Amino acid sequence: MQEQSGRERAYVYLRDRVLSEPAFTGTFLNEGELASQIGVSRTPVREALLLLVSEGLIEMVRGRGAYVPPMSGRQIGELMDLRGVLERHAAEKAIDAGNVPIAAMTATLESQEALAAGAAEDHARTFIDLDGTFHQELIDSAGSELLSRTYAGLRARQLRAGLSALFGAPDRKRQVCTEHRAIVDALASGNLAAASAQIDAHLDVTMRILLRG
Template identity: 60%
Template sequence: MRKSSGTAASGREKAYAYLRENVLIDPEMQGKFLNEQELAAEIGVSRTPVREALLLLVSDGLVELIPQRGAYVPPVTGREMSELMELRGVLESHAARLVIEQSRVPAQTMQDTLDRQAQLPRQLDAEAAQEFIRLDTLFHQQLIDAAGNELISRTYSKLHVRQILVGVSALFRTGGRREQVCAEHQAILDALVSGDAAKAQEAIDHHLAVTRDILLRT
């Protein structure tokens, strides 16, 4: 019995991770229904763990279950985009002040992530764009984690799917956004390393405001 329970949990976790990391971050999936049978075949599990994973995603606010229709991926609204950027700004600015005050700026770790971003191809296809935004999210998460507040880190981490989805959308809506993001990240890191909390907050606010404005433009 224990082995069966563990297998079920493993299948659910596998399906949950696949949906979060491969399906829900695809901008083309917004406003569409998910086919449980097709997903089960893609993931290599039965429909039961897929259904269980979808219930977890409902609790995360990433999927809606519509009676007689199934699992629906709701579009990211303009209000949600604005609120996401506002929340990120609050959390990241707070983290920036803390790491500067406590001399815990993860300079090398963040620089390594930024360098990996910059090394991606200039012409990003869908897969490369997702990797670029994954590194973007990691860059900011490294700042958050360095502040040493586990609750804030977990809260920020839960924004992962929406951040990637929103970020990929922004990349494809504006030419040259890839280079701008890297430059904005470097400005944030330079301010952190210099110990200037006000300048770091200004750089963070600018970075998030540009992304928000791009997304709300359409």
């Protein structure tokens, strides 16, 4: 039981703290250092790494260990395509059911706007965490547990992509807030076509920044 708990702790730490940081892209991970940082032995760290290998987030290189590969242009495109499919579907379900979480999404957006006045390096992680919350709130409003779990499973990739995009364009935080506001306004109007168009526009801007970088 303790080993399972240690593996879970290691998995969450690696997924949400290490793999999401652009600085680790293209580097090899040290199991011993990670074990010390997390407060577990090397065994649960190794098990967590193997889980992440199975999810395609890291690679094991013979003689070198765990490698964090950069996201390819194809992977970035596939991530944005999948996000678009899931978010447009959630928007349709929420609008049809009259269950669009306008209040929750607006509150999250206002928290982002409060951070947008800072320099790009200030509060970047908090801003991107809020970004994930904003989109997950829309997904969860569809009322599908499988949809919510599927979207949440993209978290590590989204955090890494979001942070990279944040530093890949000047004043990106303010732009994100403007794009999120357009999504909220379209959802509030009940216009699915407009909401879908704003979701696509937001994802397209992010993808172009990432591919340019």
